[in-house]
Amino acid sequence: MVQFNDPDKLPPKGVRPPVIGPGHDMGTATDRIAGIVLSKHTPLFWFAIVFLAINIVGMLNTAIAWLFMRGTGIWGINIPVGWGFAIVNFVWWIGIGHAGTLISAILLLFKQSWRTSINRFAEAMTIFAVMQAGLFPLIHTGRPWLAAYWLFPLPLTMGVWPQFRSPLIWDVFAVSTYFTVSFLFWGIGLIPDFANLRDSAKSLVVRRIYGMLAMGWRGSARHWNRYETAYLLLAGLATPLVLSVHSVVSLDFAVSVVPGWHTTFFPPYFVAGAIFSGFAMVLILAIPFRSLYNMQDFITLRHLQNCGKLMLATGSIVAYAYVLEMFIGWYSQDKYELAMVHNRLHGPYSLYYYCLVFCNIISPQSLWFNKVRSTPWMLFLLSCIVQFGMWLERFVIVVMSLQRDYLPSAWGMYWFTKWDVMTLVGTMGLFTLLFFLFIRFMPAISIFEIRALLPQSKVKES
Amino acid sequence: MTSEPVYGLMAEFDNPTDLVQAAKGAFDAGYRKMDAYTPYPLEEAAEAIGSHHNRVPLITLIGAMLGMIGGYSLQYWVSVVNYPINVGGKPFHSWPAFIPVTFECAVLGASLAAVFGMLALNGLPQPYHPVFNTPGFVRASRDHFFLCIESQDPKYRQDETRRFLEKFRPLQVSEVPY
Numbered sequence: 001m002v003q004f005n006d007p008d009k010l011p012p013k014g015v016r017p018p019v020i021g022p023g024h025d026m027g028t029a030t031d032r033i034a035g036i037v038l039s040k041h042t043p044l045f046w047f048a049i050v051f052l053a054i055n056i057v058g059m060l061n062t063a064i065a066w067l068f069m070r071g072t073g074i075w076g077i078n079i080p081v082g083w084g085f086a087i088v089n090f091v092w093w094i095g096i097g098h099a100g101t102l103i104s105a106i107l108l109l110f111k112q113s114w115r116t117s118i119n120r121f122a123e124a125m126t127i128f129a130v131m132q133a134g135l136f137p138l139i140h141t142g143r144p145w146l147a148a149y150w151l152f153p154l155p156l157t158m159g160v161w162p163q164f165r166s167p168l169i170w171d172v173f174a175v176s177t178y179f180t181v182s183f184l185f186w187g188i189g190l191i192p193d194f195a196n197l198r199d200s201a202k203s204l205v206v207r208r209i210y211g212m213l214a215m216g217w218r219g220s221a222r223h224w225n226r227y228e229t230a231y232l233l234l235a236g237l238a239t240p241l242v243l244s245v246h247s248v249v250s251l252d253f254a255v256s257v258v259p260g261w262h263t264t265f266f267p268p269y270f271v272a273g274a275i276f277s278g279f280a281m282v283l284i285l286a287i288p289f290r291s292l293y294n295m296q297d298f299i300t301l302r303h304l305q306n307c308g309k310l311m312l313a314t315g316s317i318v319a320y321a322y323v324l325e326m327f328i329g330w331y332s333q334d335k336y337e338l339a340m341v342h343n344r345l346h347g348p349y350s351l352y353y354y355c356l357v358f359c360n361i362i363s364p365q366s367l368w369f370n371k372v373r374s375t376p377w378m379l380f381l382l383s384c385i386v387q388f389g390m391w392l393e394r395f396v397i398v399v400m401s402l403q404r405d406y407l408p409s410a411w412g413m414y415w416f417t418k419w420d421v422m423t424l425v426g427t428m429g430l431f432t433l434l435f436f437l438f439i440r441f442m443p444a445i446s447i448f449e450i451r452a453l454l455p456q457s458k459v460k461e462s
Numbered sequence: 463m464t465s466e467p468v469y470g471l472m473a474e475f476d477n478p479t480d481l482v483q484a485a486k487g488a489f490d491a492g493y494r495k496m497d498a499y500t501p502y503p504l505e506e507a508a509e510a511i512g513s514h515h516n517r518v519p520l521i522t523l524i525g526a527m528l529g530m531i532g533g534y535s536l537q538y539w540v541s542v543v544n545y546p547i548n549v550g551g552k553p554f555h556s557w558p559a560f561i562p563v564t565f566e567c568a569v570l571g572a573s574l575a576a577v578f579g580m581l582a583l584n585g586l587p588q589p590y591h592p593v594f595n596t597p598g599f600v601r602a603s604r605d606h607f608f609l610c611i612e613s614q615d616p617k618y619r620q621d622e623t624r625r626f627l628e629k630f631r632p633l634q635v636s637e638v639p640y
Contacts, residue, residue, distance in 0.1 A: 215587035
């Protein structure tokens with residue numbers, strides 16, 4: 001074994017960084033990860049971040065309260081652009097959530113054991129991101145109390161039911177199922193770790209709380225057997241589910257007859273984009289987390305490199321989709337599709353489009369270099385660029401198609417307002433708040449799966 | 463020897479190899495009512511105590527079927543029976559449009575069944591269990607491995623079973639009071 005002293009120093013050529021730093025046994029690994037939760041000492045930066053996030057959530061509350069009082073007129077939406085920030089943000093957040101399920105389910109089925117250190121917080125990221133996404137369909141009419149019967153099939157005296165031939169209703173089912181399944185996946189993963197926190201906690205109150213959450217888990221081999229079966233089945237169910245969710249989201253657009261939306265390749269294009277932005281978010285969270293909490297032994301350069309490679313792969317699919325989008329516009333020889341392509345390249349929002357090309361196609365090419373994939377700050381910066389680019393992508397799709405569709409007399413511009421921006425930034429604050437509360441009160445790395453990765457955990461053949 | 467009834471005898475090991483060996487030995491000696499306690503899923507331990515198959519997949523399948531049938535019937539009843547609306551000349555029973563929701567409901571039913579079925583079969587949540595009375599059992603969720611032969615087993619004899627377990631060189635063998 002090669003020994004590394006500096007966790008961020010690259011090993012010699014031909015040797016891959018380890019998945020777990022050297023010198024750990026089950027006890028030390030458990031103590032390090034559980035220590036974040038059980039420690040009486042809360043680091044100062046945690047208070048600083050949570051304080052900042054709470055203030056941003058205050059801004060979100062203000063923006064939403066004003067929306068409910070005045071209606072959607074405070075936003076920039078109008079005819080012809082009736083879909084603005086709300087749907088852009090919805091698609092962006094729901095896309096971010098996709099990497100969590102990809103890491104926890106798809107990589108599990110492919111037996112990629114390196115996923116173990118990052119799956120827990122990637123799942124948490126999924127849940128919190130889907131919460132932000134879910135906020136927008138609820139508030140986008142400015143009348144959230146109406147959402148109940150518009151979205152869900154409720155037996156009310158009016159006798160009105162949702163329209164099941166509409167992709168918007170498929171979306172409700174897809175997103176709410178996705179949230180529930182992600183939550184279950186995350187929840188059953190936490191049970192054995194809660195049992196560990198219960199057993200290691202010093203204070204009676206803490207022990208009681210984690211004891212209740214652990215539900216009496218005792219690590220019985222018969223229980224583990226059923227547990228592993230259920231876990232694998234959930235992974236198998238979550239895999240087609242995650243692909244279906246963003247496909248259904250893309251159908252919200254593709255089923256319509258708006259130029260630039262009405263294409264059959266939207267589902268795979270959206271799924272690839274979702275995973276692309278999701279991995280960017282995993283890196284945005286993992287890189288500060290591992291240095292703030294000194295978790296370089298568990299989230300090693302190997303994880304960062306692999307996330308970088310996955311970003312490069314999904315980013316290339318996205319780049320291909322951008323090219324195809326242009327090609328289909330030209331190949332169709334439909335004058336409205338051609339006008340859409342022209343509008344992208346030379347229209348009033350073309351700057352957005354060129355920014356998007358830079359963020360999502362050009363900048364990820366740096367990932368071909370091992371140096372970039374192995375340098376945390378470069379990956380962090382790149383992930384932020386990609387995240388911004390993916391938001392722009394949704395903006396370009398939504399706004400640029402709506403602003404100029406068929407009749408030039410019905411064309412118009414879309415100017416977002418400060419309330420739009422406050423809502424978007426506010427959801428980022430809420431996401432950060434939830435994530436840092438999670439890190440403080442729940443094990444952010446799956447402890448029992450880390451134990452199973454250690455060499456000591458294998459049964460020796462006699 | 464105490465006259466108080468006990469839950470069983472618990473042997474503690476510090477590595478998985480010894481535990482699996484002891485579990486295999488106990489199974490071969492004819493003990494059936496026993497359980498291993500490990501800090502992470504150890505397939506060999508479950509095999510050794512004779513726990514091979516479980517009913518979680520069946521429950522999941524039932525959940526998936528119920529979700530699927532429920533989702534489809536909901537859409538059929540709403541769109542054909544209770545609230546038929548002509549949308550673009552499509553038939554009321556436009557089944558291709560009903561597939562996405564049917565699929566999502568099937569996944570939802572299957573996932574709920576898998577998780578809650580697993581918890582129910584495991585008898586969780588369980589507020590009290592005698593194995594937690596074992597001295598040092600807190601390490602079962604950390605880095606130690608335990609094997610418990612329960613007093614309900616027909617072959618269980620306090621002294622004999624203790625001597626049997628000690629053959630496998632555990633760190634200690636302790637009685638588990640109820």
